[in-house]
Amino acid sequence: MNRWRLIRISLWGATGLVAIAALAVTLPQFLSVSPTQLVKASNQAVITAEFSLVSHAGEPVTQENFRGQWLLIFFGFTHCPDVCPTTLNDISEVMDALGAKAREVQPLFVTVDPERDTPVAMAEYVSAFHPRIIGLTGSTQQVKQAAKNFRVYFQKVVQAEVADGYSMDHSTLLFLLNPDGGLETFFTYATPPEDIVARLEEIL
Ligand code: NI
Numbered sequence: 001m002n003r004w005r006l007i008r009i010s011l012w013g014a015t016g017l018v019a020i021a022a023l024a025v026t027l028p029q030f031l032s033v034s035p036t037q038l039v040k041a042s043n044q045a046v047i048t049a050e051f052s053l054v055s056h057a058g059e060p061v062t063q064e065n066f067r068g069q070w071l072l073i074f075f076g077f078t079h080c081p082d083v084c085p086t087t088l089n090d091i092s093e094v095m096d097a098l099g100a101k102a103r104e105v106q107p108l109f110v111t112v113d114p115e116r117d118t119p120v121a122m123a124e125y126v127s128a129f130h131p132r133i134i135g136l137t138g139s140t141q142q143v144k145q146a147a148k149n150f151r152v153y154f155q156k157v158v159q160a161e162v163a164d165g166y167s168m169d170h171s172t173l174l175f176l177l178n179p180d181g182g183l184e185t186f187f188t189y190a191t192p193p194e195d196i197v198a199r200l201e202e203i204l
Helices: 005-031 037-046 083-104 119-127 140-147 193-203
Strands: 053-056 060-062 069-075 106-109 134-137 156-157 166-170 174-177 183-187
Touching: 053 140, 069 166, 083 106, 083 193, 106 119, 106 140, 119 134, 119 166, 174 193, 183 193
Parallel strands: 069 106, 106 134
Antiparallel strands: 053 060, 053 134, 069 174, 156 166, 174 183
């Protein structure tokens, strides 16, 4: 057997051993995870928590600007009659209830209606709820991309009776991202604020 063949065989042998060792380590972990951990793992895989948008102060921002903070992210629009005001009210209650710990949490409200929700409109809107909420908007393309990354659905709906003749349908999940930008969990619409507070107090 020549020297190169021997080296090749040894390399394959070593690779095989590493693969078996890796399986031996991960398999028991995989089998022992709880259903919620599995759900969490699969959600982390499908959501890319990335965005390139414009803050309500008119500054370009990406997810990198918020590294090191827990992010509560909600997609909606300022003309929303119910879901968005309710959620932003809930977020405000959460922030107040967290007290000093609220410093580690940054709530973001991303518009799905950039046509009307300019930085100025966003600034005015979010400030009516809580001084810590940052509104994010951008070009139609930027907003579409951010929503796509978060798997957020939205759709313009013609409605003759409302302002400007249209409304926006949108998903209502409230995302919680960890300081590394990974999805920690999400809350469905109308989750009681005290439940969100309880979850955050476990983490912070
Ligand atoms: Ni809404």
